[in-house]
Amino acid sequence: MTFTREKKEKWNLFEKISFRFLFLYFTLYVLSIFTASLWEPIIQWIGTSIFNIEYIFSSNGRGSGDTTYAYLLLFLFFCISSLGSIIWTFIDSKRTSYNQLQYGFLVSIRVILIFFLFQYGIIKMFHLQMSPISNSDLIQTFGSKSPMGLAWKFMGFSSTYSFFAGLSEVIAGLLLISRRTQTYGAIATIVVMLNVFMMNLCFDIPVKIFSFHLLLMGVLILFADFKRVFGVLIQNKNIGDYVLYPQLKKGDRTIIIIAKCVLLFVISALFIFTSYPRYKKNYVNPKTALYGIWEVSDYKKGTQRNPKKNWKYIAIDQANFASIKTLDDTQSYYKFKVDSIKNTILFAKRSNKIIDTLAFKKQGNNLFISGKIENDSILVHLKKKPKTDFLLTSRGFNWINEYPLNK
Known part of the structure; x- marks a missing residue:
């Protein structure tokens, strides 16, 4: 060798x-x-x-x-x-x-x-x-x-x-x-x-x-x-x-x-x-403001050009970004900087240099967002979706399984 x-x-x-x-x-x-x-x-x-x-x-x-x-x-x-x-x-x-x-x-x-x-x-x-x-x-x-x-x-x-x-x-x-x-x-x-x-x-x-x-x-x-x-x-x-x-x-x-x-x-x-x-x-460290998954219960936009582009979920993990999923299952990241003192959100597409300022109000598990996005007025009512609603995060570990749960 x-x-x-x-x-x-x-x-x-x-x-x-x-x-x-x-x-x-x-x-x-x-x-x-x-x-x-x-x-x-x-x-x-x-x-x-x-x-x-x-x-x-x-x-x-x-x-x-x-x-x-x-x-x-x-x-x-x-x-x-x-x-x-x-x-x-x-x-x-x-x-x-x-x-x-x-x-x-x-x-x-x-x-x-x-x-x-x-x-x-x-x-x-x-x-x-x-x-x-x-x-x-x-x-x-x-x-x-x-x-x-x-x-x-x-x-x-x-x-x-x-x-x-x-x-x-x-x-x-x-x-x-x-x-x-x-x-x-x-x-x-x-x-x-x-x-x-x-x-x-x-x-x-x-x-x-x-x-x-x-x-x-x-x-x-x-x-x-x-x-x-x-x-x-x-x-x-x-x-x-x-x-x-x-x-x-x-x-x-x-x-x-x-x-x-x-x-x-x-x-x-x-x-x-x-x-x-x-x-x-x-x-x-503490999580960013509005951290979590927010499900849209009511969505109103000024022109309503394409209802399929209406928001379905907002997922917030990072301090300055959010992932938004629309009704047609398109998911994209946006600039989403939350100021919890002024109750404002700096919002824009990731590629946009022009940033819109939105207002928000949080009441328990309800979130209201209003303002203008690219000159279109918007009013959104969202409810916080608990992670336990997802099988992946709620299933947990089980020593005993009478039947396999393979979905």
């Missing part, structure tokens, strides 16, 4: 060439996470000259990691790594092994995995990556969700499940820290990241490339212990003495332990302290 945690004095040709390729490829890939835009000129040339791509693409995926640019970047890295490993073989043909470089490479891969497992694990534990079911979600029809939106709401529905998924990633990261437990960490990483990758693949979530590479990194670390894993789990035999490389002196081990503790503290603190303000804003 290419990787091993033992010191091997002489590597065969395949082991050396494959290590050179993997070292170059993953080094380029990891660096590209932070420097993707620097490759823009050559990627644009590859796209237009080699693949004859006629549409516009760039390094800015706006949250997507599976862009044309990203795939072309992988193609470039594959070519560079292939050519580089050949050149490396010719200029370094007399070297018998790469034990020290391999050790440093695997340590680097572990650090990268720990960083991202902690990052995504902690924000899941705070229930921040996949947001909970919102008021806007409850009035949205099932069929209007994208596959990614469906997956996001599935994960976000249960804070307990989100915490469990995040904790699994954090535990995998913790197991990767120590050399004694890194094999267990690699197995845990493969299990966790395989689930993430399949979810990205099956629900069209545009992080397929990134999650697949994290999965591959876990596989590389596991392959370093392939002899032990295969011997114990498959062959069910004693593999004998297994001396890890390098053998560290007591002083070196102490320094490494201190460094690992510092690294663990820094990474944990970084993601906990950056996640808590968002957690506080979403779950601790």
Whole structure:
């Protein structure tokens, strides 16, 4: 095998060439996470000259990691790594092994995995990556969700499940820290990241490339212990003495332990302290004024050009926006800034620069909105709709189910 945690004095040709390729490829890939835009000129040339791509693409995926640019970047890295490993073989043909470089490479891969497992694990534990079911979600029809939106709401529905998924990633990261437990960490990483990758693949979530590479990194670390894993789990035999490389002196081990503790503290603190303000804003701070779902019981508009465009629901989740659903089941977001002191609402379509000022009056569970929208007078009477009216939020958890409720 290419990787091993033992010191091997002489590597065969395949082991050396494959290590050179993997070292170059993953080094380029990891660096590209932070420097993707620097490759823009050559990627644009590859796209237009080699693949004859006629549409516009760039390094800015706006949250997507599976862009044309990203795939072309992988193609470039594959070519560079292939050519580089050949050149490396010719200029370094007399070297018998790469034990020290391999050790440093695997340590680097572990650090990268720990960083991202902690990052995504902690924000899941705070229930921040996949947001909970919102008021806007409850009035949205099932069929209007994208596959990614469906997956996001599935994960976000249960804070307990989100915490469990995040904790699994954090535990995998913790197991990767120590050399004694890194094999267990690699197995845990493969299990966790395989689930993430399949979810990205099956629900069209545009992080397929990134999650697949994290999965591959876990596989590389596991392959370093392939002899032990295969011997114990498959062959069910004693593999004998297994001396890890390098053998560290007591002083070196102490320094490494201190460094690992510092690294663990820094990474944990970084993601906990950056996640808590968002957690506080979403779950601790008071909700925005008029928060909730308001169902229209009476709607009057000056011209009444299209009754199907009359409001049916107003769902308010954020401080400055509201989601409005009309009778034809069209749902759109609007600027909706509430001033509870003046009892006014600054209202406009999200794309409009001109903002109308509406007046509102709240009496218990009744809400009255009046004023002019784009020079049309409007008078709306709404009643607050409790979340218990929706099966999704009222069903709850049941230990005993005499019959399945699958609607």
